Amino acid sequence: MDFPLDALRRWPDLEGLDLPATDAADRLILDESATARAALGPGELVVVGDAYGALTLASAADGATAIRVHQDPLTGEQALAANAAALGLTGRFASEALGPEVAAGARVVLLRLPRSLDALRDIAGLVAAHGAPDVVVFAGGRIKHMTVAMNDVLRGHFDRLDVTHARQKSRVLVARGPHDGRDPEPARTTVGSLVVCAYGGAFAGASVDIGTRFLLEHLPAPPAGEAIDLACGTGVVAASLATRHPSLRVYACDQSAVAVASARATVAANGVADRVEVARDDMLRSRRDASASFIALNPPFHVGASVNEGIAPRLFEDAARVLRPGGELWTVWNSALRYRAALERIVGPTRQVARNSKFTVTVSVRR
Template sequence: MDYSPDALRRRPDVEGPGLPASDAADRLILDESATARADAAAEIVVIGDGYGALTLGAAADGGRGIRVHQDALTGEQALAANADEFALGGTFASMPLTADLVRGAKVVLLRLPRSLDALRDIAGVIAASASPEVVVFAGGRVKHMTPAMNDVLREHFERVDVTHARQKSRVLIARGPHDGRDPEPRCEQHDGLIVCAYGGVFAGTSIDIGTRFLLAHLPAPDGAAGAVIDLACGTGVVAATLALRHPALRVYACDQSAAAVASARATAEANGVAERVEVSRDDMLRSRADGSAAFIALNPPFHVGSAVHEGVAPRLFADAARALRPGGELWTVWNSALQYRSALERLVGPTRQVARNAKFTVTVSTRR
């Protein structure tokens, strides 16, 4: 089957109308970088590819040995599935955001992150380890781009050029790397808890108000009855707090975001509970056995990329139900306007309201 970006799929991520697997920004990045990529000696790195449009577009043009970093595990899985569909498996390798990812790279295709801190982390590692001749093609949708992105790139590159907009997309082209550095977490203390975050993680070094509301009502979990889990853990605030409150407790924390997992590990380490908090990168709770958990805490995301989508949380509820033992509890905080209670009743079991304020609701659902 010949490669076509229009035939890309998002699975196992949420699919549906208004959720394309590629867009005009991907096409513009590939077009602007075509000459640079045609150099047979060019070593190509792709960062922030959603579902494979940049990686497979470069591979379809003859690129091989492409190194790829995607923050979302579902993005990696979709890229692999799409590569198999177009017989382009083996043309790339997925890697973490480290010096090895960009070492010696001549061309970097970058889908601009929304977070300036995330862009700063990416730009720093490219400038530190890529070839001095590296050219970075960083693109996105105009509505999600700001002049501050140019300023962040100029912190690590001598020259940043801006292309003309096309189909509401634009590319920033950066050359002349300097002052590179490897990403490090930023940390901040809140009422005795140290929160650490790499760029791009939800809430950064703060504690979002939904999580604060959930923490105010969480009981002491029975770790002897099964696993205690912080699902979609973000920076690991819930996991670290539970471990600090209950010194005998062991907590499993997971998130599909590589930056979130690194942040949660840093948070556990900073609070002295790393030996009792296991952090894994996981698509929901795929790696956990059925009926193995006694207690799950969840502050579910409700965005797919930049789009609000109501299909995200129910998938988490359903997988939490699978992982819970009968009688196990799912403690959830959610924006009251989203009205998740009926979905929790249907997917998990009997659900009661524990607390409610002007914006958020905390519920506990018992696995039937």
Template sequence: MAFSFDTLRRWPDIEAPDLRAWDAADTLILDESASARGELRDGTLVVIEDTHGALSLGAAADGATGIRTHQDSLTGERALHTNSKRVGLEHAAVSRPLDATLVSGARVVLLRLPRSLDALRNIAGLIAAHAAPEVIVYAGGRIKHMTPAMNDVLREFFDRVDVTHARQKSRVLIACQPHDGADPEPSRAMHDGLSVCAFGGVFAGTSIDIGTRFLLECLPAAISGGSSADPLIDMACGSGVVAASLALRHPDARVYASDQSAAAVASARATVEANGLSSRVEVERDDALSLRPDASASFIALNPPFHAGAAVHDAIAPRMFEDAARVLRPGGELWTVWNTPLAYRAALERIVGPTRQIARNNKFTVTRSVRR
């Protein structure tokens, strides 16, 4: 069947006139892989990091069935399945975690190149370890986000890596003849007694970014909440540094951490386990705090992202502020760190409640907002 890429939407991801659900890299990957894909109907086609469903649904429209997919972004995953219903391909693809069940026996893999080389290394190693020996990987992206180092990473796991001609500012790397595969393992580093674990692609990796450091320096010694029904919350938790720090500082408290990135959740769980905190810290993959009930929290810490994929966008943080406001009980506190030029204070005042600047340095501002 045929469908128009223009019918695809980003929802529930951020939607705006300058953001699209597909681009020229998607169509180039599909065109370059067309002869290898044929009409694979045996579940041996795998699609990884399909932003909002263009690759999976384009392949399904060509006749492929039993497609296995993985998207690090939960909103991207939900957009894929929403789009699949919209175009009449509801059962074409099934989402899997980034493990052997995703790529076992795969003969063709379509991949949107991640910007992180460590994330690419995790993906390439997994494919080489578990896909069919004859697997062919079509890894593409926008040229402005590609580097020669990506070719080198693929060559760590594939004997042959070819590069296609550019088209519409996009390019595809074609890898085959896998060897020396390996399942992803987190990297680890110690910071002042805190063990930080990170899988490839997680913001800041095993380091503690300067915004998070500043937030941790400013958090109060006494915090309300911390029970099972009212845990301390680390929203957009990344590698779990704030969640683990809260649990270590407050030995009797329960902590809840969430992130929409699958790699971040895996990293935060590894960080929590490495610090012996698994009995008190729960980590969930979630779009903001959708799994938490209204008016149920006394304390939320937030270091909000400001990227929608590769694009910087100012709608992401306010969306998180809105969910924090929903989850906070009256008098509950949202502690936020943000790049000062983003000027979030007015939005925090409007969405959450009275907001006071706690600290400011040459780059970041930390605020405390109290739910009305």
């Protein structure tokens, strides 16, 4: 393959020598699917889970047009667009939500296997329901992140499953013969008085993770009748604040498409959708400087499967930008990560509100 995969960048996501924009699994998926892709017409190729554009742009360079793409992280969409512009491939694809439109009539699907079996189940069911009768799915990943259970999920929606030879610690599952298709529906659980909804792949699923639970035990009533739930996940904090404080308005945001869909379902299930705005946003990019008085945050600390302490400080910086002087950032974090110094430096004076065997809750006041 002559396509310059190594030229791709992760920007605006975190970049570094140990954070490549593509890997051997992308190359194997492209090689295994080359013959099938060569026979496609416009709009017959769908790409799901393409981290930063390797699968989409290499296919476009090979001649594919009107490619439909779904990426869960907003930064993935932004990186794909930036890489396409740099390589002169803008206009060869369109980013879509994970719904019937992205899969309709697809004959070939290139899929980076998600770590969540529920996410894979949602994708497989969607393709089986809306793809062409002869659709072929090339689902690949790094062997260390693949399980036999993934084969079982695909067999639940496809008649035939072939497994390729491993190469450079990567493998591809090839699925044909769609059956038993279905559109994704969120799981739904009642936790205390709160209904939690989650589509496949949302962090913590239809439950309340222990860090969020600890944060909720200590959050006060936000001042000025407004609050922001940053990196909102399934919307548990936003829905909880809105139900506790009937006059409160909440802006909840996350860069994950599945998180945003889940959060919208959660706030609707709890009857507070009229007071909670849920948006897909890269941190708080759509919010004005010095426009908020109260932000709650349970920051993620993984990039893919790896712990990376560079994520939270970026969220702290954007929270500091959006907070008014005197505004408060309430944060829960794994105590081993020792974020207090960063919060002091980036936001302002920070005090510990609570601490248990695993988590710390702090409040930082914007200086």
